[in-house]
Amino acid sequence: MVDGFAYGMAAILVIAIILPFMQVITVSMSPASVVNATGFHLFPTKFDFSGYKKIATDNNFWHSYLNTILRAVIGTSSGVLITIMTAYPLSKVNLPYRKGLMLFVVFTMYFSGGMIPKYLLIKNLHLTNNFLVYILPCLITGFALIITRNFFMSIPGELEESAKIDGATPWRVLFGIYLPLSKPVVATISLWYCVHHWNSWMDNMLYVTKSNLYVLQYVLQTILTNGQTADMETMTDVIIHTETMKMAALVLSLLPIVCTYPFLQKYFVKGMLVGSVKG
Template sequence: METVRRKRKRSGEDWFVDIVAYGFAGLLSLSILLPFMQVVTISMSPASVVNQTGFHMIPTKFDFSGYEQIATDPNFWHSYLNTIIRTVLGTASGVLVTMLTAYPLAKTNLPYRRGLMMFVVFTMYFSGGMIPKYLLVKSLGLTNNFLVYILPCLITGFALIITRNFFMSIPPALEESAKIDGATNLDVLFKVYLPLSTPVVATISLWYCVQHWNSWMDNMLYVTEKSKYVLQYVLQTILTNGQTADMEAMTDIVIHTETMKMAALVLSLIPIVCTYPFLQKYFVKGMIVGSVKG
């Protein structure tokens, strides 16, 4: 006998929870969208309009001179290239080292496994501080070295834990059958685990990508050569001081209007905005699966 499932009648409590949830999500979305709209509007407005009306959401006049001026600034594009190189190298090396570290830590028969994981968690809460880190970087000869953008932040504890937990959710029978066929540990990692780990790899790749793209503090602390400046540090200088040193002349100062500042911000957002949609579908799955198994 075929049974018919009746749709449960929604109670007043259900409606209240939905209204609160959607209302909170809407307010959160507006808090993100409105500043972004403001930045885009100012970047497309004439400097005279911006000076008269200040910040506004809808452009009254269109003027792309800010983009034209920033497009002719060699400092901006040189730092843009440095950031792209840093992000690509940092993300690729970070994902590789994270997977190579997470794979042995996912094995329950690894000696001192619990102690190693406690050490990883410890680094998430405590650090040596800014001065000891600077002395370490200097003693390693990484100051004014492009590797200072890669090596000190090569791996993060949270990404390691998420990846390790994901690997623990993979059935051990797959590894055992691969080793019976003569596979080595690296073969198992890259030919068995890696194809099954697309969600978690996409998740940690997005983390590392955003981390490297947004970093500027290491530039300020460890790099004084203007040819190695990254985009975010140049943007920080532009937004804070309204000017940036010319890398060619080393003494000339390029003054930036509010329109140019916002145009530089919009251009700096393009790579991340274009990358995120391709990784979004894996993001939630990677987070959930990577965090449920301890």
């Protein structure tokens, strides 16, 4: 009975995810006349890739795409590195003030200064209209740090002791022993950081006004909401987006994450389980 209910809920969840995704793909490949006439439909009756051809001429879209790729690569790599370097000492039971430091990390997960104090901080640090505003404020997250720290605690301490007897430094222990054994948790937090950076647009709206620093999701949000974007080169021309162009832009924005996830999936569950059960 319980298994049947679980499978039923899972089936409903899968359908709720797949149907909108199929609708987006169908609209992006259909002519505007069919979209306006039939409305919701799961499979294209006619194929027309003019939406993709037109979105290819939107310089603002592709420049923001490049900005998002750079943000995702730099933000993910730096976030994973800082998380690993912070989690390693916190995994040691003999670290002074370890419990207090962990309480501070947990505190940041539930409480923040709010939007206005954060904006004032960003402004005083001269990060407005600066590419670093996408990287530094979200360089590390408390949840990723706790998961990584717990994973490190599950690694046998005898490995580190034997390495130190052979003369290994803490840096050598971390990057030569712990890191190779931590592929599951590294893949897990890498996916978290990558998805966060790829989907984020609020910081663009709050802290960036220069169009050459716009990220993909903010441009996509303006396309879906307003149906138009300003051409970046002329800064005067306006590109009008039809429904097919909107859906084509949405499909193109999903491709990198959809292509990346299968390579990290085999590590994801293991990294989550091992990193969440250790106290």
